[in-house]
Amino acid sequence: MPSPYRIAVFASGQGSNFQNLVDWANDGKLGAEIALLVCNKAQAPVVERARKAGIDCLLFDPKAYASRGEYETEIAAELANRGIDLIVLAGYMLLLTPVLVDLYAGRMINIHPSLLPSFPGVNAIGQAWNYGVKVTGVTVHLVDGGMDSGAVIAQQVVHIDEDDSIQSLEDKIHTAESELYPKVVSWFAKGRVHISGRKITVEHGI
Structure with missing residues (x-):
């Protein structure tokens, strides 16, 4: 049998997107194994979520290292040892360096x-709300080292209605995230995502 597609989730906070991925995996819809949580805050709620789900955690304190590249080198070695196929960022609050970005390009x-x-x-x-746009949404994209500048894989539109508040808009956004993100991970696990520069196509119906 082929080995399962293995993902590592990087997170720093509450872990709502992490939990959603866990739920999809438990339901057999993700098509991937969540092999590792990487977290820079040992007390973050996402760590307890991982432990309850029986998922290994790699915890580290950035202040204990001389540079980002130093701790990312250690992370990269652990990812290699575990045969990680895909890194999924889910509220990871640290900037990434080429040590990981280049190694996991695409x-x-x-x-x-x-x-x-x-x-x-x-x-x-808040930016979208303050600007007064009528539609916003969520975007899943590749990470390329820039500020949210990687190639777009998928997007989901969220409409801002006249009776919305900033809180109701946040709720809509979080719902869209919970629908789109695990779906995109499942596309990767099934080999449906094809990357050619900034042009990304997804095979459906296979």
């Missing part, structure tokens, strides 16, 4: 709460 993805290239960076939901 195999590292992130989700951003806007329709990129609009509203990159922090507080994307």
Whole structure:
């Protein structure tokens, strides 16, 4: 039998997207094994989520290293030992260096709460709200070392209605994230994603 497609999730906070991936995996819909959680905050709620799910954790303190490249080199070695096929960023609050970005080029993805290239960076939901746009959404993209600048894999539109508040918009965005992100991971696991520069195509119906 072929070995399972193995992913590592990098997260720093509550872990809602991480939990959603776990739920998809447990339901047999993800098509991948969540082999590792990488986290820079030992007390983050996502760590407890991983432990409850029986998923190994790689915890580290960035302040204990001389540079980002130093701890990323250790992470890279652990990923190689575990045969990780895809890195999934899910609220990972550290900048990445070429140590990991180059090593996993085309195999590292992130989700951003806007329709990129609009509203990159922090507080994307607030940026869209304050600008007064009528539609926003979520984007799953490759990580290329820039600020939310990697090639777009998939997007899901979220409409901003007249009776929405910033809180209701956040709720809509989080719902869209929970629908889109595990779906994209499953595409990778099934070999459906084809990358040619910034042009990414997804085979459906296979």
